[in-house]
Amino acid sequence: MSQLPAERYAEIQSHQGYLMRYALAQLRDSQLAEEAVQEALLAALEGIGSFDGRSSLRTWLTSILRFKVVDLQRRAVKERAQADLGEKVSAAVDEGWIDEFFDESGHWRSPPQAWNDPDAALEQTRFWQAFEQCLGRLPAGAGRVFFRREVMGDETAAICQDEGITASNCWVMLHRARLALRGCLERNWFGREPADGR
């Protein structure tokens, strides 16, 4: 293939913003969308020789992107199903989710500390960075159900129905999410000595 004229290259690049919005609308995940667009642009640059000009360049690019998007959607669904399966299996272990926090006599293994003026944290930018990090560390399913329950304020029953799992497994996912988030904030924010300028 002869070298791509700079003009043609720039023309392809000029559609990147549109392609990104297209991918984002379908995938609803900026990282996946970015990936799809990069793969589509790469395929377009390699296959530009087969572009016959009968459709517009944008239409041609979009048709390539569509394949990449479907591909990534399939991959994401498959990965999500696998991740959820792992969570569901561990959720099904009877009461195991709470036992790790308590000894045989039912006492806290790691006693919850008193958090010093937690509401003051709500005013601090760095607290929200810690909060987001802790949210991000939750297992995928737990993060999803917690976000819907607490951030979006949905009813537990509706969330559990959408997840397609039993109410008890769904509640355990929420319990785990709360315990994990609490522990993460205690370790990463409230456990520290308060410092000035934070």
Next chain:
Amino acid sequence: MDAEAKLNCRAAARLLLLAAERPLDAGELNALSHHLDACFLCKNFSLQLDFLHRASVFYAAGQ
């Protein structure tokens, strides 16, 4: 208070977590409040769950 209403911390924490998903019944509430009156660790835990809820609402409001 009868013996059945006495909770250990594990049972109290379980009720506190359940309370976020469904209303507790009178017996559960009674047992829980007795435990929380006597146990500052579970009281801490309870306050922290309340805080998680408040923080999430703040976050949703675009913090």
